[in-house]
Amino acid sequence: MNKAAARLSLLCLAALTALSACGQPASVTPDGGNESPATDAPVVSPPTFVPGEKNEVILLSIEEYGDAHLFLYSPETGQPLTRLTDGHWDDVTPAVSPDGSLLAFASNRGGVWDLYLLDLESGQGRKLTDTPAYDSSPSWSPDGQWLAFETYNGSDMEVSVLSLADDTIIPLTENPATDHSPVWSPQGRQIAFVSNRSGNPDVWLADLDRTDAGRFVNLSHTTDAAESHPQWNSDGSQLVWAADSQAVGFSGAYLWDSASAERPARWLADADWAAFSPEDERFAVVIGGPNQSYLSALRADGGLLLPPVLLPGPVRGLAWTVLELPNPLPASFQKAAEMTPTAPWSLSVRPLVEGPTQRWTVIPLADVQAPYPALHDLVDESFIALRRRAADDLGWDVMASLENAFVPLTTSLDPSLGDDWLLTGRAFALNSVIANAGWMVAVREEVGQQTYWRVYLRAQSQDGTQGEPLRDAPWNLSARYELDPSTYDAGGGYAPVPTGYWVDFTSLALAYGWERLPALPNWRSYYAGARFTEFALTGGLDWYSAMLELYPPSALVTPTLRLPPTITPTRTPPPTRTPTATYTPRATLTPSNTSTPIPSPTPIPTNTPLP
Numbered sequence: 001m002n003k004a005a006a007r008l009s010l011l012c013l014a015a016l017t018a019l020s021a022c023g024q025p026a027s028v029t030p031d032g033g034n035e036s037p038a039t040d041a042p043v044v045s046p047p048t049f050v051p052g053e054k055n056e057v058i059l060l061s062i063e064e065y066g067d068a069h070l071f072l073y074s075p076e077t078g079q080p081l082t083r084l085t086d087g088h089w090d091d092v093t094p095a096v097s098p099d100g101s102l103l104a105f106a107s108n109r110g111g112v113w114d115l116y117l118l119d120l121e122s123g124q125g126r127k128l129t130d131t132p133a134y135d136s137s138p139s140w141s142p143d144g145q146w147l148a149f150e151t152y153n154g155s156d157m158e159v160s161v162l163s164l165a166d167d168t169i170i171p172l173t174e175n176p177a178t179d180h181s182p183v184w185s186p187q188g189r190q191i192a193f194v195s196n197r198s199g200n201p202d203v204w205l206a207d208l209d210r211t212d213a214g215r216f217v218n219l220s221h222t223t224d225a226a227e228s229h230p231q232w233n234s235d236g237s238q239l240v241w242a243a244d245s246q247a248v249g250f251s252g253a254y255l256w257d258s259a260s261a262e263r264p265a266r267w268l269a270d271a272d273w274a275a276f277s278p279e280d281e282r283f284a285v286v287i288g289g290p291n292q293s294y295l296s297a298l299r300a301d302g303g304l305l306l307p308p309v310l311l312p313g314p315v316r317g318l319a320w321t322v323l324e325l326p327n328p329l330p331a332s333f334q335k336a337a338e339m340t341p342t343a344p345w346s347l348s349v350r351p352l353v354e355g356p357t358q359r360w361t362v363i364p365l366a367d368v369q370a371p372y373p374a375l376h377d378l379v380d381e382s383f384i385a386l387r388r389r390a391a392d393d394l395g396w397d398v399m400a401s402l403e404n405a406f407v408p409l410t411t412s413l414d415p416s417l418g419d420d421w422l423l424t425g426r427a428f429a430l431n432s433v434i435a436n437a438g439w440m441v442a443v444r445e446e447v448g449q450q451t452y453w454r455v456y457l458r459a460q461s462q463d464g465t466q467g468e469p470l471r472d473a474p475w476n477l478s479a480r481y482e483l484d485p486s487t488y489d490a491g492g493g494y495a496p497v498p499t500g501y502w503v504d505f506t507s508l509a510l511a512y513g514w515e516r517l518p519a520l521p522n523w524r525s526y527y528a529g530a531r532f533t534e535f536a537l538t539g540g541l542d543w544y545s546a547m548l549e550l551y552p553p554s555a556l557v558t559p560t561l562r563l564p565p566t567i568t569p570t571r572t573p574p575p576t577r578t579p580t581a582t583y584t585p586r587a588t589l590t591p592s593n594t595s596t597p598i599p600s601p602t603p604i605p606t607n608t609p610l611p
Contacts, residue, residue: 054100054322058275058284058295061092061105061317064341066389066511068092068316070105072323075284075297075306082329084118086336091116092316093137098144100323104128106136106149112464115149115162120323123330128162129169132464134501138162139184139191148172148182148191152469155499159193159206172206173216178497179204180471181229187236192219194227194241196473200494201226203241203256219256220265226472226494227254229273229318233280240274240283241265244445246490251446253285269302275320284320286311290447291515314507345385345512349377360549362406362425370402372411376425376549379513379537383428386512393467393503395460403429403533409551414528416520424546427517427536430455430505435533441474441498442532450518453532456502467501474498477530491524513537 058073062081068090072082085091089109096103103118115128115135129135134152141147147162157180159172173179177197184191191206195216203220220227225245232239239256253274254265268274271285277297287294287308293315297306328334352358362374365383375383387399407413407422421427434440434457442453453475459467476495479487487493506516514537520529538546547556 054324056278056320056322058297059094059096059103059317059319059321060295060311060315061094062293062311062315063090063313063507063511065313065344066393066508067341069336070094070103070317073295073309081309081311082333083336083339084333086339086341090316094317094319095138095140096319096321096323097140098142100321102144104138104140104147105317106138113468115147121326121330123332128164128167134464134469136468137181139182141184142186142188146184148184150180150182150193152464156497157469157471159191178471178473183230183232183239185232185236186234190236192230192232192239194230194471196494196497199223201228201471201473203227203230203239219261220254225250228472231275231319233276234278235280238276238280239265240268240276242272242274244272246444246446253283268300269298271296271298273315273318275318277320278322282320284318286315286318288445288447290450290452290518291510313511344389345381347378347381357552359551360425362550365405368400368402368405370405370428372404372406372408373402374406374425375428376406378539379426382512382514382537386509386514389512390457390503390505390508393459393508394457395466398430398434398457398505399428401431403431405429409555416522416526416529419543420534421517421536421538421543421546422534424536424543425550426538426541426546427534428514429531429535430533432533438498440533441470441495441502442477442530443472444475447518451523451530452516452518453530454504454506455516455532457505458498459501459503462500464501467503469500470497470502472497477527477532480524489524491530509535 055074056076058075060071060073060081061068062071067088069086070084070091072084073079087109089107091105091107091109094103094105101120103120105116105118106113107116110127112132113134113136114130115138116125117128118125128147135149137150138147139149145164147164149160149162150157151160156176157178158174159179159182161170161172162168163170172182172191173193173195175195175197177195179193179195179197182191182193189208191208193204193206194201195204196202197204198218200223202218202222205217205219207215207217219239220241220243222243222245224247225243227241227243230239230241237258240253241256242253243251245251250267251270253268253271255268256265257263269283269285270287272288273286275284277283281300282305283298283300285296285298287296293311293313294308295306295311296304296308299305329337350361352360360377363377363380365373365375365380383399387397390399391397404422405428406425407420409423413420413422422429430440435442439458441456443456445452445454454472456470456474473494473496475492477492479493479495480491509516514535517531517534517536519531520526523529523531544556
């Protein structure tokens with residue numbers, strides 16, 4: 001089985017065996033009435049752990065309706081996800097101390113991004129860093145006295161080391177490139193991290209015993225892939241990381257062995273994130289679909305151990321560890337575990353029985369500039385809620401001016417966009433002018449054999465109170481016009497990581513039900529085919545079913561958008577008889593006789609010497 005087929009098989013299995021469901025918009029009754037929005041259901045009552053014993057758990061940070069929280073999952077007991085934190089902020093990149101008693105993570109609960117420490121016995125926490133700089137992705141030293149972490153200095157991401165004894169911060173990298181996601185080796189004298197100093201994101205290794213030019217070594221050495229999320233095994237002999245490749249079928253988790261450091265890392269599984277189990281014989285993996293994330297577990301040979309679990313949202317941290325948790329859990333954990341967030345919007349629709357055509361209608365969007373500022377009655381409330389949240393997170397209203405919202409059936413779209421979701425009233429496209437102005441970038445992501453985009457928007461405030469610095473290199477679609485055959489064939493190339501703070505609009509839109517759409521197969525040569533600005537709230541429908549909500553089947557019969565013929569018939573003249581063809585004799589090939597004969601040449605006498 002090839003790698004693309006393996007991913008497809010896992011995603012199909014995930015759809016059948018998911019143990020929890022993402023939150024969905026309100027369901028609608030056939031007569032047009034609406035029920036209350038459905039809620040996420042990954043969490044029930046807090047699970048009971050055995051007191052005084054070690055518990056093998058998978059630790060995650062997962063986004064729910066735009067806020068990231070910390071969760072525990074027990075692969076052995078199969079208990080539901082247990083939420084450890086809650087609130088209208090983000091808690092990301094958790095890391096457990098070597099003795100299993102403390103949890104370090106990054107959070108913006110104080111207004112800006114800092115590192116925090118959580119005592120797992122008491123549930124009490126404290127702030128570790130208190131600076132206006134962005135701090136995230138902590139990783140423990142083997143003795144538990146230091147933390148490596150990523151920090152943003154105003155121009156690029158760097159890796160630093162924090163002393164827990166006296167709060168001293170020591171820079172590890174000082175390079176114009178973007179250096180991030182550090183992980184401290186259990187052997188103590190090496191730190192792996194991701195950097196684009198080679199031109200695209202690679203996994204690098206820092207030797208803490210060296211200070212010369214050879215201190216940093218490139219481990220992955222790939223020119224057509226972007227690496228991320230490195231993690232060590234228990235003895236520091238192996239690294240696992242994820243790679244998103246331009247080449248179809250080469251994305252996934254890769255395993256690097258220090259015993260054969262000169263050899264390339266070997267492909268392990270189709271996954272967007274991977275973490276070693278405590279005994280190094282299994283892997284926890286996050287399998288990313290186009291608009292979903294699944295948690296699973298694999299053997300080292302790729303065999304499936306845990307049926308994929310559908311997660312509430314995108315993953316912002318992953319670790320497989322052993323914890324000794326109290327029974328019962330601390331009060332703060334119990335309170336968080338009992339929280340069940342609801343959708344941040346509710347429907348208000350016009351019942352179908354009140355409409356003249358017994359079909360759904362489109363609703364005008366207030367204060368929105370677009371060729372046709374309207375959306376389907378089932379999605380306009382979600383759009384309004386997303387617009388409000390995006391403006392809040394960004395500091396500016398990105399959805400006030402759209403390239404498109406609802407597109408009537410009589411309006412022609414660009415070539416090859418004939419069956420686009422914009423025609424259903426269930427989609428919108430951000431204004432692409434924002435990208436030309438440098439306020440929007442798109443990161444390329446390969447899912448199976450299709451190309452998707454993750455859209456980031458620049459925050460209005462650049463003091464750390466809005467958004468996060470970018471780690472991934474955006475894709476420059478305009479690079480195809482730079483007369484380089486390689487970038488032309490690839491449909492562009494990696495661009496330098498821009499400075500500043502950015503908001504992941506793709507994740508935010510997904511929290512409100514809006515899914516990104518795949519690029520068309522011809523996107524490498526056709527700019528509009530990239531569709532990186534378009535989002536759709538499909539409601540589980542296919543395109544044709546969604547069109548039938550607005551139009552009768554007869555309106556969809558003609559594949560091309562043409563006006564119907566006129567009702568008044570036009571006079572058709574009777575056909576005329578074609579006369580029979582007459583025979584025309586062909587000219588003969590006999591030459592005509594000339595009046596003056598052409599003399600024959602005089603032959604040269606035989607045996608006559610030539611002069």
